[in-house]
Amino acid sequence: MRTGRTLGVGLIGLGYASGFHLPAVLGLPGLRLVGVSDRDPARLAAVARRHSVVAAPDYRTLLERPDIDLVGILTPPASHLEIALDAIAAGKHLVVEKPIATTLDEADRLVAAAERGDSKVCVAYVLRFVRQVRTMRALLAEGALGEIEILRCLASTPEMLSPTAPGHRRDRMQGGGSVIELGVHHYDLWSHLLGSAVAEVNAVGRSVRFHDQSSVVSGRMACGTLVTTCTSLCGADQYQVEAIGSRARASASLLRYDGLEVVRAGSGAGLGLLRVSGLARWVRGLPHAVRASRHGGTFRESFRGLWAHLADAVARDFQPEPGLRAGRASLAVAIAASRAGAVGGTVRVADAG
Ligand SMILES: NC(=O)c1ccc[n+]([C@@H]2O[C@H](COP(=O)([O-])OP(=O)(O)OC[C@H]3O[C@@H](n4cnc5c(N)ncnc54)[C@H](O)[C@@H]3O)[C@@H](O)[C@H]2O)c1
Numbered sequence: 001m002r003t004g005r006t007l008g009v010g011l012i013g014l015g016y017a018s019g020f021h022l023p024a025v026l027g028l029p030g031l032r033l034v035g036v037s038d039r040d041p042a043r044l045a046a047v048a049r050r051h052s053v054v055a056a057p058d059y060r061t062l063l064e065r066p067d068i069d070l071v072g073i074l075t076p077p078a079s080h081l082e083i084a085l086d087a088i089a090a091g092k093h094l095v096v097e098k099p100i101a102t103t104l105d106e107a108d109r110l111v112a113a114a115e116r117g118d119s120k121v122c123v124a125y126v127l128r129f130v131r132q133v134r135t136m137r138a139l140l141a142e143g144a145l146g147e148i149e150i151l152r153c154l155a156s157t158p159e160m161l162s163p164t165a166p167g168h169r170r171d172r173m174q175g176g177g178s179v180i181e182l183g184v185h186h187y188d189l190w191s192h193l194l195g196s197a198v199a200e201v202n203a204v205g206r207s208v209r210f211h212d213q214s215s216v217v218s219g220r221m222a223c224g225t226l227v228t229t230c231t232s233l234c235g236a237d238q239y240q241v242e243a244i245g246s247r248a249r250a251s252a253s254l255l256r257y258d259g260l261e262v263v264r265a266g267s268g269a270g271l272g273l274l275r276v277s278g279l280a281r282w283v284r285g286l287p288h289a290v291r292a293s294r295h296g297g298t299f300r301e302s303f304r305g306l307w308a309h310l311a312d313a314v315a316r317d318f319q320p321e322p323g324l325r326a327g328r329a330s331l332a333v334a335i336a337a338s339r340a341g342a343v344g345g346t347v348r349v350a351d352a353g
Pocket residue numbers: 012013014015016017018037038039040043059074075076077079097098099124125126166169181
C-alpha cells in the first residue's frame with residue numbers, strides 16, 4: 001500500500017452509478033483516478049480516453065497496481081462478493097455500492113473477509129453524507145425532538161422508466177426493485193438516525209412494470225419507534241425524511257439545500273415565527289448551496305462526502321462508517337421486507353436469513 005498524501009483510485013463498473021462517483025473522485029484534491037474497468041469494451045474505452053487513465057477489461061489488472069489504493073465497486077450486486085474478496089485480498093480500501101450482496105450468506109462472507117484483512121471498507125449509503133440528514137441526526141442525538149414516535153421517508157425517482165435502465169435493478173433476485181435496491185438506503189437511515197436496530201417489518205409492493213416498482217415498507221425499531229418508507233422507481237423525483245417526536249418534528253427535503261424545517265409540538269403550521277426561521281435558515285444555507293451547486297447539487301455532493309470520508313479513514317487509520325456490518329444489517333431488513341411482501345404479514349428481521 002502506498003502512503004503518500006494523494007491516493008490512487010480505480011473504479012470498477014462504469015454504468016449509471018459511476019456518473020455520481022466519477023465526478024466525486026475527480027473533484028477531490030487528495031484523490032487521483034488511475035484506472036477504470038468495465039466488461040463493456042466501448043464504455044470502458046470511452047471513459048478511459050476521456051480521463052486519460054488505464055483501461056482494464058479485467059478488474060484484477062487494477063487490483064495488481066501498487067499505485068491504486070482505493071477501489072470503487074460499482075457493478076451489479078451479484079458481482080460485489082467476488083470483486084470485493086479479490087480487492088480485500090489485494091489490500092485495497094473499498095467503496096462498495098449497495099446492496100452489498102444479494103444474499104445474507106454472501107454478506108456474511110464479505111464481513112468476515114473484511115474483518116480478517118486490513119482494508120477500510122465504506123458502503124455507498126450516501127444519504128448519511130447529505131447535509132440535512134447530518135443535521136437531523138444531531139437534533140435526534142441531542143434529544144431536541146423529544147421521544148421519537150414516527151420516522152418516515154419518501155423516495156421517488158423516474159430512473160427505471162428509461163428503456164436503457166439496467167435489468168438487474170428491476171429484478172428482485174439480483175438485488176433490484178424498490179424494496180431492496182432503493183429501500184436499503186432507508187433501512188440504513190432508520191438505524192443511523194435512531195441509533196437502534198430494525199426489529200420487524202411488513203411491506204406491500206406494486207409490480208406492474210417490474211418487481212416492486214413501488215413499495216411501502218413499515219416497521220418497528222428495537223427502541224419502539226415506528227418507521228416507514230415509501231419508494232418508487234417509476235415516479236417523479238422526491239426525497240423527504242421526517243421525524244415526529246413528542247417535543248417537535250423535523251422534516252428534511254433532500255432535493256432542496258434549505259430543506260430542513262423544525263416545528264415545535266403545539267405551535268401549529270404556517271405561523272409567522274416559522275416563516276422567519278425558514279428565511280433565516282435559507283440565508284444561513286446559502287454559502288453551502290453555492291458550494292454544492294458547483295458539485296452538481298446536494299445529492300451529488302454526498303458522493304464527495306463518501307469518498308472524502310474513506311480517504312480520511314485511510315489517512316488517520318480508523319474504520320469508516322457505514323461499514324459492511326451496516327450493509328449487512330440493511331440487507332437483512334430488505335430480505336425480511338421482501339418476504340413480508342410475499343406472505344402479506346410481519347416478519348422479524350432476525351428471521352430473514
Ligand atoms: N448509491 C446510489 O445512490 C446508487 C445509485 C445507482 C446505482 N447504485 C448501485 O450501483 C451498482 C451498479 O448499478 P448501475 O445502475 O450503475 O448498473 P449498470 O448496469 O448501469 O452499471 C454496471 C456496470 O458494471 C459493469 N460490470 C458488470 N460486471 C463487471 C465486472 N465483473 N467487471 C467490470 N465491470 C463489470 C457493467 O458492464 C456495467 O457497465 C448497483 O449495486 C446499484 O444498486 C447506487
